[in-house]
Amino acid sequence: MKNTENQAIPEQFQERIGNVQRTSFPKRQGATSEVVFLHTDQGNFVCKCSSLPKYRSWLLKEAKVMEELNVNTALSIPTYLHYVEDENKSYLLMSLEQGIPLREAMIAAKTDEEKTNLIHSFGTKLRTLHETDPPPKWQQQESWLDLQLKKAAYNLKNYEVDGNQHLLDSLKENKPDNITQTLIHGDFTIDNVLVTENRVQTFIDLSESAFGDPRYDVALAIRSFLYDKDLLNAFYEGYKLQRISKEEFDYFDGGLYEFF
Numbered sequence: 001m002k003n004t005e006n007q008a009i010p011e012q013f014q015e016r017i018g019n020v021q022r023t024s025f026p027k028r029q030g031a032t033s034e035v036v037f038l039h040t041d042q043g044n045f046v047c048k049c050s051s052l053p054k055y056r057s058w059l060l061k062e063a064k065v066m067e068e069l070n071v072n073t074a075l076s077i078p079t080y081l082h083y084v085e086d087e088n089k090s091y092l093l094m095s096l097e098q099g100i101p102l103r104e105a106m107i108a109a110k111t112d113e114e115k116t117n118l119i120h121s122f123g124t125k126l127r128t129l130h131e132t133d134p135p136p137k138w139q140q141q142e143s144w145l146d147l148q149l150k151k152a153a154y155n156l157k158n159y160e161v162d163g164n165q166h167l168l169d170s171l172k173e174n175k176p177d178n179i180t181q182t183l184i185h186g187d188f189t190i191d192n193v194l195v196t197e198n199r200v201q202t203f204i205d206l207s208e209s210a211f212g213d214p215r216y217d218v219a220l221a222i223r224s225f226l227y228d229k230d231l232l233n234a235f236y237e238g239y240k241l242q243r244i245s246k247e248e249f250d251y252f253d254g255g256l257y258e259f260f
């Protein structure tokens, strides 16, 4: 291990990326991991590291998902490079992509027009994703929603989650009508896409990507501007596919998301 300011980098990564000359950090760390940007003589990389068991399992999943999406799609996502574990932590190595998270870009935007354009591109980007064929082995018989409800029950039993048994029972009883499943991001918030040249260009934080219910992505996408008519319209103008109802929004954002 080589220690950077406050993060150890696995030796196996060093072999791959050369000497770390400098490290830097994102403005905002996520809730589930620590991210370090590694600047080496061979380029710029990201080491994402988790220590809690739940988050370590998500990181392993992200590694696999990213590798399969790299091979099977032309989506703009980081390139998977390596994954290692030791007794205490799991580490994912990937390419450093250009851009800043959409949340930061929205704060930095000076005019309403700039904000509207950003959110329009957020919608367009989601359409691209929902229209992309998933890796062949991702298509499965059991519905994504049924699987998520099982995972929600597991998370409720084994981890700390915001949801409770009463909410889970109601989600099981009040499932929305089936719709065609698509490739989904699975955590499509304004923190998990990167903006360059005033447009959303790149998807990150991919551990929950799956062949699933596109309404879940839409619900998480619009949660931060649900009551801003202009932004909501801009999003749907970019997205162009099916809008979700208030009930569907509540089911996915206020409901299912509480268990993850």
Ligand SMILES: Nc1ncnc2c1ncn2[C@@H]1O[C@H](COP(=O)(O)OP(=O)(O)OP(=O)(O)O)[C@@H](O)[C@H]1O
Pocket: 026, 027, 028, 029, 030, 031, 032, 033, 034, 035, 046, 048, 078, 094, 095, 096, 097, 098, 101, 191, 192, 204, 205, 206
């Ligand atoms: N490949 C990458 N290229 C550029 N920046 C990245 C990359 N991966 C992560 N980042 C930066 O690090 C931040 C945290 O990364 P990420 O969202 O993957 O972590 P997380 O802990 O899983 O977040 P969450 O709390 O949403 O689960 C991102 O918001 C982004 O600023």
Ligand SMILES: [Mg+2]
Pocket: 030, 191, 192, 205
């Ligand atoms: Mg994130």
